[in-house]
Amino acid sequence: MTLLYHASDLHFGAEDTAALDWFVARVGQDTPDAVIITGDLTMRARSAEFAAAQRWLTDLSVPVLVEPGNHDLPYFNPVRRIWRPYGRVMRLQEKLHDGVSVDGVHLVSLPTTARAQWRLNWSKGKVGRRDLHEAVQSLEASPSEKCRIVLTHHPLVEAATRTSGRTTGGRAALEAIAAAGAHAVLSGHVHDPFDRQVVTAHGPVRLIGAGTLSERVRATPPSFNRLTVDSGALLADVCAMN
Structure with missing residues (x-):
């Protein structure tokens, strides 16, 4: 069995210290095979x-995989946003782990953030053709017996x-x-957990969203x-603070 912790929207700078401490304690109890942060x-x-996020993630002492979110792109430096939008995220990921391998699971990144868009609200999601092509190639190259999980920041559909x-x-x-x-x-992105199955022309796909560990809660507590994966079957449970 493979055990994964899926968290999102930590928002260091507006983090919930109590929620982060609670998460650290849960990681210490369960020792998941990996922690996935979806932006x-x-x-x-x-x-x-x-820097604060890196210190916290390093102290978890388990493999960590980070998918960038819209808040992780430079806000106040337009030059950096256009030319090196993911520089700090990628350096952080490299310092944490150079790739994360999990038995029985194939994890695939599909970025949904954009340095610029043809609409006023750049915080919303966008899937680029190149990113989608690379994700599809990675999925197709995965062994058939593995549970194939795609990581995005924004939900692909509502x-x-x-x-x-x-x-x-999306x-x-x-x-x-x-x-x-x-x-x-x-x-992540929406700050409330969800778990739904969406029917496509090629069969159903499970969409699982994580809540937040920040002060920016919506309808759900931090x-x-x-997630557990056993013989290809994926089970998801929401763990919320009391």
Whole structure:
């Protein structure tokens, strides 16, 4: 059996210290095979916020995989946002672990953030053609016996949560990764957990969203998802603070 912890939207700079301490304690109890963070490590992508996030993630003492969120792109430096939007996130990931391998599970990144968009709200999701192509290739190269999980920040399609992802190209991306053999998509952004199965032309795909460990809660208290994979079957439980 493989055990994964799925958290999202930590928002260092607006983090909930009690929620982070609670998560650390749960990691110490369970010792998951990996922790997956589906974006928004920081609030404003400041270097001090990334440094605080790195210290906290390193202290977990388990493999960590980070998918960038819209808050992790530079807010106050337009030059850096255009030319090196993911520089700090990628350096952080390299310092944590150079790739994460988990038995029985194939994890695939599908970025949904954009340095710029043809709409006013750049916080919403967008799937680029190159990123989708690379995700599809990775899925198709995965051994058939593995549970194939795609990591995004924004939900590819809406999940009846208070906050929306409004991901441009999300439905088409869902169809493409379903055709390539994806079993599930993990995401964040909306700050409320959800778990739904979406029917595609190539079969159903499970969409699982994590809540937040920050002060920016919506309808749900701070929470994360506890995922187990056993013989290809994926079980997800929401763990929320009392």
